[in-house]
Each structure stands twice: as C-alpha cells, then as structure tokens.
Amino acid sequence: MIDYFQERVRVAASDKTLLRIRGGGTKDWYGQRLDGEILDTRGYSGIVDYEPTELVITARCGTPLAEIEALLAEQNQMLAFEPPHFGPDATIGGTIAAGLAGPRRANSGGVRDFVLGAKLLDGKGDVLRFGGQVMKNVAGYDVARLLAGSLGTLGLLLEVSVKVLPRSFAETTLRLEIGELDAIRKLNEWGGQPLPVSASCWHNGQLCLRLSGAQAAVDAALRLIGGEIVPNCWRFWASIREQQHPFFGGEGALWRLSLPSTAAPLALGGTQLIEWGGAQRWLRTDLDATSIRRSVTSAGGHATLFRGGDKSCGVFQPLAPAVARIHERLKASFDPAHIFNPGRMF
Numbered sequence: 001m002i003d004y005f006q007e008r009v010r011v012a013a014s015d016k017t018l019l020r021i022r023g024g025g026t027k028d029w030y031g032q033r034l035d036g037e038i039l040d041t042r043g044y045s046g047i048v049d050y051e052p053t054e055l056v057i058t059a060r061c062g063t064p065l066a067e068i069e070a071l072l073a074e075q076n077q078m079l080a081f082e083p084p085h086f087g088p089d090a091t092i093g094g095t096i097a098a099g100l101a102g103p104r105r106a107n108s109g110g111v112r113d114f115v116l117g118a119k120l121l122d123g124k125g126d127v128l129r130f131g132g133q134v135m136k137n138v139a140g141y142d143v144a145r146l147l148a149g150s151l152g153t154l155g156l157l158l159e160v161s162v163k164v165l166p167r168s169f170a171e172t173t174l175r176l177e178i179g180e181l182d183a184i185r186k187l188n189e190w191g192g193q194p195l196p197v198s199a200s201c202w203h204n205g206q207l208c209l210r211l212s213g214a215q216a217a218v219d220a221a222l223r224l225i226g227g228e229i230v231p232n233c234w235r236f237w238a239s240i241r242e243q244q245h246p247f248f249g250g251e252g253a254l255w256r257l258s259l260p261s262t263a264a265p266l267a268l269g270g271t272q273l274i275e276w277g278g279a280q281r282w283l284r285t286d287l288d289a290t291s292i293r294r295s296v297t298s299a300g301g302h303a304t305l306f307r308g309g310d311k312s313c314g315v316f317q318p319l320a321p322a323v324a325r326i327h328e329r330l331k332a333s334f335d336p337a338h339i340f341n342p343g344r345m346f
Contacts, residue, residue, distance in 0.1 A: 001044045002127065005156060008039060010125040013337040021152035021341055023062060024089025027098050029307060031151050031344045032315045039156065041093050048159055052077060056116060058161040061093030068092055072164055080108040080165040084241045093157045099149025102241035103199035103210070106261075106276035108165070112148035119159040120147065123335035127158065146330075152341040154334040168198070168212035173233030174225055176207045180265045180274070183207045187277045188262050195221045201240055202274040203247055210237060240275070247273045247282070253309025255283040255292060259301035266295055282306075289313035316345060 012019050018036030028034060045062040052075040059068055065085055072078055082102030083095045096118075099111045117131030120143075131144035147157055178186065183202040190197060196213030208230060211218045222229075230236060239245040248254065252270060259266075261278035270285030285292070289305065290313075296303040302317040319327065327346070331338065 002121070002158065005039070005044070005121055005158070006125040006127075009121060009123065009156070009339070012037075012339045013123055013125070016337060017339065018342050019339050021097070021156055023091030023094035024064070024087060026085060026087030026090045027094055027100075030098060030100075032311060032346065033343045035342050035344075036339070041091065041156070042089075044158065045091075047071065049161075055164050055166075056161055057164055058117075058159060059092050060159050061091060061157050063092045065090040065092055065095050073167075076167045077164045078167050079114070079162065081105055081111050081114055082108075082241060083111065084243070086242060092160060092162075096148050096157060096160050096162075097150060097152045099151075103201065103237050103275060106200070106279055107198050110148075112145040114163040115145045115148050115160060116163055117161040118144040118147055118157060120154070120334075121156040121158055123155060123337050123339055128155075131161065151344045153331060153345055155340060168196075168214075170215040170218045171198070171210065171212045171233070172218055172222060173208055173210045173230040173236065174222065174227035175230050176209070176225075176227040177205060178202070178207045179205060180272070183274065184262070184265065184278045190225070191261065191277050195224070197221075197277075199237060199240075200275060200277055201236075203245075203272070208233075208236060245273070247271065247284070250284045252284045252286050253305060254307040255285065255309075256304040256306040257281040257283055257292075257296050257301060258304075259296065259299055263299045263301065266299060268292060268295060293317060314346070319346070 019039045020034055020036035021041065022038050023041045042062040044060045046060050047063065048058040048060060050057045050071065057068065057072065065083065066088065069079065082104040084100055084102055096111060096115060101110045120128045120130065122128055147154060180202065187200055196211050196217045197209060198212035199210035201208045209225065210233065211221045250271065259279060259281060263278065268283055268285055269287055270283055273282040293303050304317065305311065305313065305315045
C-alpha cells in the first residue's frame with residue numbers, strides 16, 4: 001500500500017495534480033475548503049503495535065478510531081484527549097490531522113501532547129520517520145507533534161504512535177445552577193485546587209462538572225463542591241464531545257473561541273457553551289467575523305469559524321506575519337509542489 005501511495009504522490013507532484021488526503025470523511029466540513037483528487041487512506045489500516053504495560057499504541061492511518069478505542073477499553077485504557085468522532089467512519093489519521101480534542105482536554109492535554117512518533121509520506125514521495133514510542137525520544141524540532149492539527153497539509157500520515165492512559169477507577173458528574181460569571185470564577189478557583197476535575201460544561205445557567213479518579217478523591221470532591229449528581233453522565237459528555245447536545249443544533253454560525261480561562265464573559269450576542277474551565281467557549285451568533293475576532297483578540301484569545309457561516313472571512317484567525325512565514329517554509333519543505341490539501345487551512 002505504501003508503494004501505491006508513493007507512486008500516486010510522485011506522479012501528482014510531477015503533473016502538479018492536487019491531492020485531497022481523506023480517511024472516513026467525518027470532518028470534511030472542518031477547515032477552509034476541499035480541493036484535489038481524493039487520496040483515500042482507509043485501505044492502509046491495522047494496529048502495528050500495542051503493549052498495554054508501556055501505555056502506547058501504534059496504528060496505520062486508515063485504522064478506524066472506534067477499533068482503537070475498543071481495543072484500549074479491553075485493557076481499561078483510553079485516548080486521554082477524548083477525540084470526537086463526528087461519525088462512525090472516523091480514522092486515527094484523520095483524528096491526528098484534525099487535532100480536535102474532547103471534554104477531557106483541559107485536564108489531560110491535547111492531541112499533540114500524546115503523539116510520540118509518526119511516519120510521514122512527504123510531497124516528494126519519501127517516507128520520513130519522526131519521534132518514537134517513548135516520551136523522551138525527541139532531538140531538535142518535534143515534527144511528529146507538529147502534524148497534529150495540520151489537516152494533512154504537510155503530507156500523508158502513514159503511521160502514528162500515541163500515548164494512552166488508564167481509565168479512572170471512579171467517575172461522577174455534578175450539576176449546579178449558576179450564572180456565567182460565577183461559573184467562570186468557580187471553575188478557575190477549583191482548577192487551582194487538587195480536585196479530580198476531568199471536564200466542565202456551562203450552558204444556560206447550568207454547570208456540569210465531571211470528577212474522575214480514585215473513589216476517595218471523587219467522594220471528597222463531591223462533599224466539597226455539592227450539587228446534584230447526574231445519572232448516566234457518560235451520555236451527556238458524549239453529546240458534548242460529538243456535538244449532539246441541543247446547543248450545537250442551533251441556527252447561525254458556530255464559533256470556537258479560545259481564551260484565557262479567567263477571561264470575563266464576552267458580550268457577543270447569541271448563545272454560548274463554555275468548556276475546559278473557561279478556556280474554550282462555543283458561540284452561536286450572526287455577528288460578523290471582524291467584530292468577533294476584535295473582541296476575542298482584545299481578551300487575549302483567538303476565534304475559529306467551526307461550522308456554518310461564510311468561510312470567506314477565513315475559518316482560522318489570520319496568522320501574525322512572522323508565524324505565517326514559518327508555516328510557508330514548513331509547507332515548502334514537506335510539500336514543495338504544494339499538492340496536499342491545498343487551501344484547507346489558509
């Protein structure tokens with residue numbers, strides 16, 4: 001299969017044919033635009049190596065994400081960044097390329113924090129290897145982690161090694177009635193204490209807080225925080241991760257705001273849902289992109305047009321000139337013919 005990929009890439013580079021790297025297509029809506037002939041990765045599938053005692057799994061790019069999570073669950077382990085699937089056909093390659101994390105991200109880390117190594121097919125058809133299968137295996141620029149969130153613009157991710165973590169012994173979710181300002185204040189207050197908080201979500205006057213860890217730690221946090229225990233809480237957090245909660249079914253453009261967790265509520269109209277201890281805020285609004293980004297930037301953050309809306313404003317916040325030049329040099333280095341996923345990011 002690698003030989004096929006290499007031949008396809010070399011011919012495309014020679015003919016200046018654009019290629020759209022695609023796994024299950026569950027995140028085709030994410031990013032700026034889709035262009036080029038589809039290079040389907042699903043035929044290159046399978047677990048390359050999994051050693052539960054080493055807390056690392058290596059898989060080919062087309063491996064279904066559901067297959068990986070099922071295998072980890074058998075050993076009471078998990079992908080700690082809790083990636084969204086957005087459909088049954090999600091693959092591990094697409095998961096890493098999109099770089100999207102779920103409710104546990106603020107407390108466990110993002111996608112790139114768990115990428116240990118990768119095998120990449122570049123725009124010249126060469127197979128490159130970065131990192132390894134242990135945490136301390138980095139010399140110089142950490143390219144393997146750079147691939148997380150690159151949306152396939154640097155090359156075809158052939159294999160990836162990812163750190164996994166054990167599942168928690170106990171898990172409970174609390175629900176409290178609280179306003180937005182007080183919720184942000186309390187989330188930051190609890191975040192500075194040794195509490196086993198693994199997820200948070202505020203919407204429409206209700207704050208849900210997930211506690212994960214040893215039973216004694218969860219029980220102690222329950223007594224300290226109070227509130228109402230949510231039954232079948234896994235359903236609620238799955239609805240947040242997969243954006244099936246009623247909030248995400250609303251009208252208008254969906255914006256993802258990345259802010260300092262302590263940032264005060266932003267008066268942007270519409271409706272909001274707040275995650276990650278206040279650091280990620282989802283916004284449904286018809287307000288124009290310039291006004292949104294001006295307000296978010298002044299608060300020390302940035303804004304992404306996640307779903308819907310007019311993409312001509314730029315899905316991702318424009319880069320500073322110096323950062324843009326770094327992006328351009330990286331693209332030229334890995335994909336000199338500019339054939340991979342053109343225009344997907346900027």
